Amino acid sequence: MSSDRSIDNEVKHPIRVGILGFGGLGQAAACVLAPKREALWVAGADRQGYAYNPTGLNPDECIATYNQQGSLGYLKPDGFLGDRSIEEAIENATTVEGYFLALPNLPNTFMASVARQFIEMGWQGVLVDALKRTSAVEQLLELQDELQAAGITYMTGCGATPGLLTAAAAIAAQSYEEIHSVKITFGVGIANWEAYRATIREDIAHMPGYDVEKARQMSDAQVEALLDKTNGILQLEDMEHADDIMLELAGIVSRDRVSVGGIVDTRNPKKPLSTNVRLTGRTFEGKISTHTFTLGDETSMAANVCGPAFGYLKAGIALNRRGIHGLFSAVEVMPQFLH
Template sequence: MNNIDFAVLGTGGIGRRALEYSRSKDDLTPVAACDRNGVAVDHDGLDVDELLAATEGNIASEAGASDASEAGASDASGEDADPRPDGGVAVKRSGEMQGVAASAQADPTETPIDGVVAESDAIDAVLVALPNLEHDFIPRVGERFAEAGYEGVLVDVLKRSRVIDILDDRAATFEESGITFVCGAGATPGFLTGAAALAAQSFVEVESVDIWWGVGLKSGYEDNRGTIREDIAHLDGYDIETARDLSDEEIEAIVEEHDGRIEFTDMEHADDVLLERAGICDADDVTVGGILDVCSDEKPTTTTVEVTGRTFDGERGTNTFQLDDDTSMAANVNGPALGYLTAGVRRNRAGEYGVFGPADLMPRF
């Protein structure tokens, strides 16, 4: 009853680390994984070591056709093609197999998400580990599972505030389908959103929530190009559309322009709307920023959450939550993501459906 069979959509940095992390959890069994090249399914449990070896260096960050849509795009054969994780369109590659398709457990396909959807009757939860470089991309993925009659858990690690409203617009669809959708369940939003909700309990009024993160990504740069592309969209002069269309060379030029150390301020991270929908504070009272260093694996700054407010007896104070500098981005994203996935399964099995945020439920260890 406590065992959870789950799938991973996307085998870039987050997806690969989620598969690796799951080996430390006896009650979590990865049974399906896909990227834009192929899909692997084994309901007895994937051979994670073999799959990780096959997808080593798998990068889901190449710029795609910016005007391609998931519903209407077709490949050269005229068949509907899956959206690529970057918002473009998946096309069958010639030559040597790449990514998941290189695994002995996998089949190459131009519709990898459909391959997982087709097997979803026997899947308890799905971790959507894809960059959301079109605002409605992940909500559309959720709709595909709902349309197929899926009754289970969907978990994403999306960042953008406006995507939460798009998911909330589909809440009735998820409820009717029996889907428990846990959104923004990574580090920020996610882990740090939940920490802010806990830190707020000292107060009767929260004045501000300030989230400041640090990530050292030298050794993980190749696997996390999609994440870096998403972060660049927060810089002045860029947005989600322009970032989506950048080539890998242009991204590297931006990184070099900042000497490999990029500072972000006033980011559009969904912590704000997720804390507001949980009744903690107004979205305008939340700020998110941080430093990304691709030249070092050491954190350039300590990840901190500060919640300032007024207590019932008239005092004003600030509660501070910090992550140890030795905890990696992979640990602080994938641990909470799988913890929220486990919590979502418990909610789903109890008959609770709809859209939940990281301030609405506690992750399970």
């Protein structure tokens, strides 16, 4: 590719970005955006309030305010407190072109309900999520006609898995005549589970004897008691992960041939195992072979979720500006690198 084409592919004006949710993932997203020249973080919201500055928010100030006082709404002078923070952010942060929905999908209908809020409020632009569960993506599929009519370009399943690893599987599939299996195995290491409370609860919901509602209702003390029993380790197998529906809808492989599982260490930042996707298939010559794509152990969960999410947001902006709206998954569109 010529350098001229690469330059043409860059965003001419910084994309005004909002982040909904400001726990561990939302805070990491703000830090990922900070050095980008093609994007400007202008709005953030949590349960109790939101902050908005059309010239840009300072991640360090926002993180300090949130961690000390519990909400971006306390940020001076750009914070606003209120119990309708998402609606108020959508209504008042008028320059935002794309939102990263760094929200906990607890209950399992939450992300679809947020998408419906954007539709009902007449907002137009790009939405990106890092949804995990197949059933949550199925709920968004029911909204695809409404999203298209509303002028919203919605990119779903755009984190690590689903997301980066699912897209890698889609590319790996091109070598084969028939796909026999896709196996995604992840290792996550975090020093302190409290930095990613919602993410850990979503993982617990995949464990035997638990579901989304039970995990959502667990107190922090109950989560800590469970982690004490497991020495901080969550071992997850045959998870309900949207990689399956994304690959099936793309016509690559039936969902029953896709499996996702892994190990989360909530007390150690070092990954307990390397994250990878293995795709096995039959080539046109009749050979059975496996492609493996492995993520570097040094890359964190936050890097592997937020980086792809913003790459897909940039791709979504390009589609939206061409008048292409509706619902797309990480398998259907290539992310664009956000400089």
